[in-house]
Amino acid sequence: MAVDAATVRKVALLARIAIPEESLEPMAREIDGIMSWIDQLNEVDTDGVEPMTSAVAMTLPLREDVVTDGAVVEKVVANAPKTIDGFFVVPKVVE
Numbered sequence: 001m002a003v004d005a006a007t008v009r010k011v012a013l014l015a016r017i018a019i020p021e022e023s024l025e026p027m028a029r030e031i032d033g034i035m036s037w038i039d040q041l042n043e044v045d046t047d048g049v050e051p052m053t054s055a056v057a058m059t060l061p062l063r064e065d066v067v068t069d070g071a072v073v074e075k076v077v078a079n080a081p082k083t084i085d086g087f088f089v090v091p092k093v094v095e
Helices: 005-014 020-040
Strands: none
Touching: 005 020
16 A cells, blocks of 8 residues: 555644645655555464463462452541541532
């Protein structure tokens, strides 16, 4: 896919990016090079290759999903400037 100055101008307009006229042609060559590199990556055979999130195979440690500090309402709201029935009181911000 060849990218020319007109394509760069159109994409810049759609993205609302101001690109000086003298920068359109160098930008087109740069984007064209990037697109060529992407085409090279598309040629790589990845059939049967598992997606990976890390270079080292590892599993994350899991923990029990239990509440461990749910009964400490007094400690949680102790430093709040104002509370009512164990809830924080904040100023209204939406009219």
